[in-house]
Amino acid sequence: MLNMRRRxxxxxxxxxxxxxxxxxxxxxxxxxxxxxxxAEQSSAIFVEAFRQGMRDNDLxxxxxxxxxxxxxxxxxxxxxxxxxELARRHPALILAQTGGTPAHDHSxxxxxxxxxxxx
Numbered sequence: 747m748l749n750m751r752r753r754x755x756x757x758x759x760x761x762x763x764x765x766x767x768x769x770x771x772x773x774x775x776x777x778x779x780x781x782x783x784x785a786e787q788s789s790a791i792f793v794e795a796f797r798q799g800m801r802d803n804d805l806x807x808x809x810x811x812x813x814x815x816x817x818x819x820x821x822x823x824x825x826x827x828x829x830x831e832l833a834r835r836h837p838a839l840i841l842a843q844t845g846g847t848p849a850h851d852h853s854x855x856x857x858x859x860x861x862x863x864x865x
Contacts, residue, residue, distance in 0.1 A: 779814045779837035
């Protein structure tokens with residue numbers, strides 16, 4: 747069952763991340779922001795699954811997209827500052843792994859970009 751959820755999660759992220767590429771011709775890599783609620787090490791499997799999903803769709807990191815990662819390290823009070831920092835970098839998309847905290851409340855103050863949130 748865990749594998750099923752992980753697969754569904756990666757498919758959702760892959761589809762959401764592909765949206766900026768379909769929406770415009772690429773002249774420079776699209777910036778995809780990722781805001782994680784935990785530590786980098788504990789979320790590494792999800793980040794690698796995302797990268798693999800992008801490769802499976804013939805999208806190459808550095809050429810087609812740049813992944814901009816930020817980690818709250820379990821301190822949800824850091825979300826507003828981290829979300830604002832990512833939004834100011836003008837990403838095409840913000841992916842947020844929040845553990846239930848509504849990241850869109852923080853990100854929307856700074857960006858009109860799409861936000862995909864997983865709890």
